[in-house]
Amino acid sequence: MEKFNTSNIKETLEQSEPSKVLPSGEDLGGAFLLHLADTTLILSQRNSEWCGHGPILEQDIALTNISLDLLGQSRNFYQYAATLINSSTNQAGAQVTEDSLAYLRKEREFKNLLLAEQPNGDWGQTILRQYFFSQYQYLLFEKLQNSSDEQVAAITAKALKEIKYHLRWSSEWVIRLGDGTAESHQRMLHAVDELWRYTGEMFLPADYEKVTGIDFSFLKDAWMKNVKAIFEEATLAIPENVFMQTGGKTGIHTEHMGYLLAELQYVQRAYPNSEW
Amino acid sequence: MQEFGSPYNDRDPENIGSSKVPPSEGFREAAIWQILETVCDPEVPVLSILDLGIVRNVRCSPYPHLGDGGENLEEVEIIITPTYTGCPAMDMISINIKLALAEHGYKNVKVTSMLSPAWTTDWMTEAGKEKLKAYGIAPPNVRQQVCNNDLFAPNEAVQCPRCNSYHTNRISEFGSTACKSLYQCDDCKEPFDYFK
Numbered sequence: 259m260e261k262f263n264t265s266n267i268k269e270t271l272e273q274s275e276p277s278k279v280l281p282s283g284e285d286l287g288g289a290f291l292l293h294l295a296d297t298t299l300i301l302s303q304r305n306s307e308w309c310g311h312g313p314i315l316e317q318d319i320a321l322t323n324i325s326l327d328l329l330g331q332s333r334n335f336y337q338y339a340a341t342l343i344n345s346s347t348n349q350a351g352a353q354v355t356e357d358s359l360a361y362l363r364k365e366r367e368f369k370n371l372l373l374a375e376q377p378n379g380d381w382g383q384t385i386l387r388q389y390f391f392s393q394y395q396y397l398l399f400e401k402l403q404n405s406s407d408e409q410v411a412a413i414t415a416k417a418l419k420e421i422k423y424h425l426r427w428s429s430e431w432v433i434r435l436g437d438g439t440a441e442s443h444q445r446m447l448h449a450v451d452e453l454w455r456y457t458g459e460m461f462l463p464a465d466y467e468k469v470t471g472i473d474f475s476f477l478k479d480a481w482m483k484n485v486k487a488i489f490e491e492a493t494l495a496i497p498e499n500v501f502m503q504t505g506g507k508t509g510i511h512t513e514h515m516g517y518l519l520a521e522l523q524y525v526q527r528a529y530p531n532s533e534w
Numbered sequence: 535m536q537e538f539g540s541p542y543n544d545r546d547p548e549n550i551g552s553s554k555v556p557p558s559e560g561f562r563e564a565a566i567w568q569i570l571e572t573v574c575d576p577e578v579p580v581l582s583i584l585d586l587g588i589v590r591n592v593r594c595s596p597y598p599h600l601g602d603g604g605e606n607l608e609e610v611e612i613i614i615t616p617t618y619t620g621c622p623a624m625d626m627i628s629i630n631i632k633l634a635l636a637e638h639g640y641k642n643v644k645v646t647s648m649l650s651p652a653w654t655t656d657w658m659t660e661a662g663k664e665k666l667k668a669y670g671i672a673p674p675n676v677r678q679q680v681c682n683n684d685l686f687a688p689n690e691a692v693q694c695p696r697c698n699s700y701h702t703n704r705i706s707e708f709g710s711t712a713c714k715s716l717y718q719c720d721d722c723k724e725p726f727d728y729f730k
Contacts, residue, residue, distance in 0.1 A: 316716060320708035327712065330620025334649070412650035416619055419652060422683065423707055430685050491685075 288339055289369060289466035291410075292359070293507060295335035296370035299360055300515075301391060302328035303522050304378060313381055320427060324388065327420040334413045336360060361526040365515050369464070372506035373456040375515045382435050382442065383449040389428035390453060393484055394460045396421050397477050429488050436492025446494055458502025467507070563592045566610060566635070573634050576626045577711050580669045583627060587657025588614050590648055599642075606639040613646050615653045618712035655729065667695045672717065672728040692728050694719035704728075 305325040312318025336356035344353050373391060378384045399421060402414040435442040461478035463470075482496075489496055505511065525532060570589055575581045583589055595609040612631055616624050628645040635643045655674035658666075663673035672695045689704040699721040707730075709716040714727040 316706040316708075319710070319716075320706055323708035323712060326620040326622070327618065328620070330616075330618065330712075334619060408650070412648075412652075413619075416616075416649045416652040420619060426683065426685060427707060433685065 288342055289464075290470060291335050291339040291342070293369040293464070293466065295332045295339060295359070296368045297374050297391075298328040298332035298335070300368070300370040300518065301374040301388075302326075302332060303518060304374065304376075305384070305388070307378055308384065321384070321388075324424050324427070327417075327424070331413065331417045331420075332360075334417075338409050338413070357526075361523050365511055365519055366509040368511065368515070368519070369507050369509060371456070372459055372503055372512055373453065375506070375512060375518055376453060376456060377514055379449065379452060380445055382445040383452060385428055385431040385435065386446065386449040386453055388424065389432050389488070390457055390485070392421055392425040392428050393481055393488075394477070396425050397480050398472070401472055401477075432488055432494075433492045436489070436494045443493065446492065450494060450497060454497045454500050455503050458500075459504045459506060462502075462504055462507075464507040560594070562594050562598075562608075566592045566594070566612075566640075569634050569638050570612070570631065573627070573630050576623050576630070578666070578669065578671065580665045581662050583614070583631070585659050585662025585665060586617070587659065587662070588617060588627070588653060590615050601641075605641055607642050608640065609642050609644070610635065610640050611644045611646060613648050615648050617653050621712050623711075658729070666729060670695050670726060671714070672726055674729045692717055694722060694724065695726055696724045697722040 302325045305321050305328070308318060308321050309325075310318065312321055333356055336359045340354045340356055340359060371391070373387060376383075376387060378387075396418070399414040399418050403411050403418060405411045405414070432446070436446045437443070461474045461481070463472070463474045467474070486496060503512070567584070567589075570592070571582050571584050573583050575583060575586055578586075589612065591613040593611040593613070599607045599609070601607045612635075614624070614627065614631075624647065628647075631645050632643050658674060666673040672692050675690065675692065689702070691700045692702050692704075693700055694702050694717075697719060699719055701720040702717050703720060705716045705718055705725070707715050709727050713729060715730045716725065717728050718725045
């Protein structure tokens with residue numbers, strides 16, 4: 259049983275200043291939900307850039323399906339976060355919604371993994387980014403589905419069924435490309451070189467993750483074991499002595515994030531409160 | 535209650551046990567179940583939302599409540615569950631439920647989405663599976679559909695909805711909507727969707 263629960267969230271949210279509409283670093287539980295929501299939203303946005311550009315139609319559809327699943331998961335987390343934030347601030351008329359959390363926060367307020375915001379690169383790089391994340395998400399959500407917070411347990415249990423498809427699809431592609439032609443192998447080596455430095459962050463808990471009771475060193479070992487097995491099949495080597503980039507979980511992003519948000523948030527920024 | 539398509543008819547008893555919501559009883563709920571039978575899945579219009587197994591429960595206030603003009607203000611809550619998390623049809627289904635009930639005079643309707651326990655293909659009715667097949671979509675196999683963890687696992691045998699052959703091939707685990715995979719029949723060559 260994970261220690262993460264609503265009472266943690268409420269307690270920390272209630273301590274925040276009533277004028278705060280959006281949670282800040284002190285709102286530990288709410289911040290954890292936003293971290294989960296932000297990572298799935300940003301990765302969904304990145305993957306969706308492939309829509310209409312996939313190497314073949316079926317794989318274009320596969321990646322956009324994964325995008326849609328991730329977007330659905332992020333909506334569930336944002337909706338839940340919004341409920342908790344609204345119930346803890348006694349402000350009339352300043353209610354946050356899933357939309358305001360996604361469209362009206364600034365770069366420094368986003369807590370997504372750096373891995374999620376990295377550019378698509380080629381197909382191999384997109385596949386590897388998805389594989390690294392799905393492998394991590396699978397292990398993390400397996401823990402969270404037993405959370406004492408019923409809503410977190412329900413969202414993650416539901417999502418796990420979808421993640422299994424993502425993990426299997428991306429694992430197969432890593433093997434297919436790594437152990438494929440000389441060209442595809444070369445491209446996967448490049449992808450590993452580009453992305454490995456963003457994998458360490460997943461296992462370094464931010465303050466809001468430390469209160470969840472999740473054992474991140476267990477997650478790291480399990481992740482590494484699975485990645486090693488897939489890399490072996492794919493004839494790829496695990497890089498050693500790579501400096502790991504961090505900061506995404508606390509709002510310090512890579513230079514790509516601003517451009518991504520500019521595109522994601524453009525309509526709401528240019529035409530505030532416009533509706534579809 | 536059974537003849538009105540209660541979602542608990544043919545479900546895994548384990549799932550029923552894990553649900554905190556008791557099956558709804560009473561004739562007023564039954565009337566609402568009958569109306570819900572007319573609400574279709576916008577993506578697969580031959581299926582009602584009851585065929586699909588996404589309506590988990592119907593709750594009414596204990597007594598009828600009429601407004602000054604005689605309108606029905608009875609509180610009705612419909613609890614639905616998504617097939618897949620990101621399914622964009624859910625918002626549309628929720629609107630269609632309210633419209634269908636409004637046509638029958640129910641003005642005070644709330645649609646609630648419940649995620650747990652998660653939907654499985656087991657909840658689709660047998661009648662729904664037959665309608666799907668007639669529509670050209672292969673219905674889910676009897677065994678609950680979950681993703682096989684083995685990489686490059688051989689295709690599960692899926693029957694072609696057109697010529698009934700089992701010589702079919704999975705083209706992609708992902709299809710035109712979140713709830714479908716893409717197959718092709720090796721005998722009649724027809725590509726088809728499989729409900730996963």
